[in-house]
Amino acid sequence: MNNNPLAGYFRQPAIHMTLPSQGNFYPDGSLEMSSTGELPVFPMTALDEITYRTPDALFNGSALVDVIKSCIPAIIDPWEMPGMDMSAVMANIRIASFGHFMDIDTKCPKCGEESTYQLDLRKIVDSLRVPDYATPAKFGDITVFFRPLSYKTINENNKVNFQEQQLNKVIADKDMAEDEKIKQMSTAFKKISRYTLDTMVGNINSIDTPDASVTEKEYILDFLSNCDRELYKKIKDQIIELRSVTDIKPLRIICDNDECKYEYKQPFTMDMTTFFE
Numbered sequence: 001m002n003n004n005p006l007a008g009y010f011r012q013p014a015i016h017m018t019l020p021s022q023g024n025f026y027p028d029g030s031l032e033m034s035s036t037g038e039l040p041v042f043p044m045t046a047l048d049e050i051t052y053r054t055p056d057a058l059f060n061g062s063a064l065v066d067v068i069k070s071c072i073p074a075i076i077d078p079w080e081m082p083g084m085d086m087s088a089v090m091a092n093i094r095i096a097s098f099g100h101f102m103d104i105d106t107k108c109p110k111c112g113e114e115s116t117y118q119l120d121l122r123k124i125v126d127s128l129r130v131p132d133y134a135t136p137a138k139f140g141d142i143t144v145f146f147r148p149l150s151y152k153t154i155n156e157n158n159k160v161n162f163q164e165q166q167l168n169k170v171i172a173d174k175d176m177a178e179d180e181k182i183k184q185m186s187t188a189f190k191k192i193s194r195y196t197l198d199t200m201v202g203n204i205n206s207i208d209t210p211d212a213s214v215t216e217k218e219y220i221l222d223f224l225s226n227c228d229r230e231l232y233k234k235i236k237d238q239i240i241e242l243r244s245v246t247d248i249k250p251l252r253i254i255c256d257n258d259e260c261k262y263e264y265k266q267p268f269t270m271d272m273t274t275f276f277e
Helices: 045-051 055-060 062-071 081-097 121-127 151-173 176-203 217-224 229-244
Strands: 015-020 037-040 103-106 116-118 137-139 143-144 203-209 251-254 263-266
Touching: 015 081, 037 081, 045 062, 055 151, 055 203, 062 081, 081 121, 103 251, 116 121, 116 251, 137 229, 137 251, 143 229, 176 217, 176 229, 203 217
Parallel strands: none
Antiparallel strands: 015 037, 103 116, 137 143, 143 203, 251 263
């Protein structure tokens, strides 16, 4: 019990939300699910705003983890949150903190008119879809059961993007000696390949053969490293297809220019560095 006489003025839940995952895929102890399936969402504090503006915390992913712990305390360990819940969680925290409308800067690709589009985040939340992780994929006599990536794995996967950016810089560097360029490119390719394999392992719950059901991550990694390229590609494509289900659809925008009124699509992503501003 809080004895602070000001406790009555502390923030209260602004809204309640349901998780797209319905609480599935959370390890024991990482989520405190209510009997109704709804989780209270508190508005951000001033400290939360400082947290998500800290560069180091943004880069290593801890900024979002700290904000989620503060605003949705029922998610005890956000690192273990399945990726399918990320967009809904971020959108609901923003709704609880700033309201359901969000201004998006946009530019018509036809006439060049610049304008501000008012996005209703409730529609984004309602449009979110959940992949079918209950149905396995069969490849010959092996059956692969999939699972969503945790936020921790997704954050680690960002290293792939970083390595790809570094690789592009190396390729574009005209002043770098050719032997040094080849050396750095080789190192980057190896890191990208390793991160890609680790991410695929994170997306696989188990692999069943006629003789065994394999759940050990080291065995699955060994399998992906040594199976033939066609089987590897089929499994990878299945994982990519499952992930794509959670992608937010592009916004449909009509140009504000009365002489244009061109309808176009604009991609929308929830970038932690700007989303909570």
